[in-house]
Structure formats: structure tokens, C-alpha cells
Amino acid sequence: SQTIHQWPATLVQPVGSPLSLECTVEGTSNPNLYWYRQAAGRGLQLLFYSIGIDQISSEVPQNLSASRPQDRQFILSSKKLLLSDSGFYLCAWSPGHSYEQYFGPGTRLTVT
Amino acid sequence: QKEVEQNSGPLSVPEGAIASLNCTYSDRGSQSFFWYRQYSGKSPELIMSIYSNGDKEDGRFTAQLNKASQYVSLLIRDSQPSDSATYLCAVNSLYNFNKFYFGSGTKLNVKP
Numbered sequence: 001s002q003t004i005h006q007w008p009a010t011l012v013q014p015v016g017s018p019l020s021l022e023c024t025v026e027g028t029s030n031p032n033l034y035w036y037r038q039a040a041g042r043g044l045q046l047l048f049y050s051i052g053i054d055q056i057s058s059e060v061p062q063n064l065s066a067s068r069p070q071d072r073q074f075i076l077s078s079k080k081l082l083l084s085d086s087g088f089y090l091c092a093w094s095p096g097h098s099y100e101q102y103f104g105p106g107t108r109l110t111v112t
Numbered sequence: 113q114k115e116v117e118q119n120s121g122p123l124s125v126p127e128g129a130i131a132s133l134n135c136t137y138s139d140r141g142s143q144s145f146f147w148y149r150q151y152s153g154k155s156p157e158l159i160m161s162i163y164s165n166g167d168k169e170d171g172r173f174t175a176q177l178n179k180a181s182q183y184v185s186l187l188i189r190d191s192q193p194s195d196s197a198t199y200l201c202a203v204n205s206l207y208n209f210n211k212f213y214f215g216s217g218t219k220l221n222v223k224p
Binding site for chain 1 (some may be wrong): 146161210211212216
């Protein structure tokens with residue numbers, strides 16, 4: 001069966017500090033991978049998605065970036081965090097386009 | 113106009129009643145539709161997927177799709193307090209099948 005991991009689970013970072021969130025998927029190959037952010041009490045905002053290694057699409061222009069160094073690894077990064085980057089970051093995988101997405105446990109980021 | 117619209121609620125139903133959650137979408141050519149349940153502080157969990165017009169039943173859950181009206185709904189029979197959560201509707205993009213739009217969710221409260 002497939003499993004998706006995210007770490008860390010929670011993170012408190014000062015404004016201007018860097019960020020690295022990691023997501024890995026087990027039990028499948030060549031998945032579509034997604035990064036979402038959910039602000040408190042709000043819906044899901046798609047940040048990035050990837051259909052393959054080094055194939056990453058950015059949905060929202062901002063100070064975040066994503067990389068996919070391996071087939072089942074997806075990394076979300078920032079060089080300098082803003083207060084507005086606080087939120088619940090969710091990684092998801094899908095077996096292909098138009099198919100269901102499965103979410104990881106999420107990382108709760110607080111920027112102070 | 114948002115791609116996916118849901119009533120934010122809260123929707124309150126007594127235990128044992130039928131809860132009806134609704135979602136409308138704007139992309140007429142969308143092919144895939146999903147319902148997720150999200151407990152407070154947790155990541156979304158897939159409940160149902162539906163791809164064709166009509167009803168799809170899975171246990172106490174029934175998803176209904178009407179592509180002509182661009183409407184998808186979720187019925188929960190014999191509602192339980194454990195069903196209290198936010199329910200998210202997701203629809204794939206007509207122009208990019210790798211991309212999904214999520215509604216902002218409907219909060220359901222099932223009262224014992």
C-alpha cells in the first residue's frame with residue numbers, strides 16, 4: 001500500500017529565516033505530487049505540482065520554491081520567510097491526472 | 113466566480129439524520145469529482161470519488177453528480193457525531209487535468 005510522509009510536523013520560524021519541508025511517498029512510482037497551503041479557517045491553495053522529476057509547475061508567485069530531486073520526493077523551500085507564510089502545508093500524491101489525491105499528515109508552520 | 117463553491121455552514125443535523133452537502137463548479141468539462149473530510153487540525157481524507165452522472169454509494173455515503181447542472185452533492189445517512197468535520201469538494205480542471213480546485217468546505221455538526 002502507498003504511504004505519504006511529511007516532516008516536520010510542526011515548525012516555528014522567525015521572519016527572514018529559510019524553510020525546507022520534505023514530503024516522500026512510498027509504494028508507488030511516478031506519482032503526481034502537490035504542495036498546498038491552508039490558512040487558518042480557509043480552503044486549500046495549490047502552490048506547486050509536479051508530474052515528474054524536474055517537471056514542476058508553480059501556481060502562485062511568491063517567495064516559495066519547490067524541487068523534486070527524486071521520483072517520490074518533493075521539497076518545498078523558501079530563502080526568507082514572511083509572516084504571511086504561516087499556515088498548514090499539505091503534500092499530496094496522485095496516481096495520475098484526473099485521479100484522486102491522497103494527503104500527507106501536514107506541517108503546521110508558524111512564522112513569528 | 114470561484115471554480116468550486118460550497119456553503120461554509122455550519123450545517124447542523126441531529127444524530128441519525130441525513131446530512132446533505134452541496135457543491136457547484138464552473139468548468140463544464142470537468143471530469144473528476146471528489147469529496148474529502150477534514151477533522152480540525154488534521155489533513156483531508158478522501159471519502160468518495162465520482163466520475164459519471166448519477167449516484168454512487170459507499171456505506172453511509174452517497175455522492176451525486178449532475179454535469180448538466182454542474183452540481184455535485186454528498187449525502188451522509190444515519191449521521192453520527194464522529195461525522196462532525198469540514199467537508200471539501202474537489203473538481204479537476206478542464207484545462208489541466210493534473211490540477212484540482214478545492215472548495216472552501218462546509219462545516220458539519222452532528223448533534224447527539
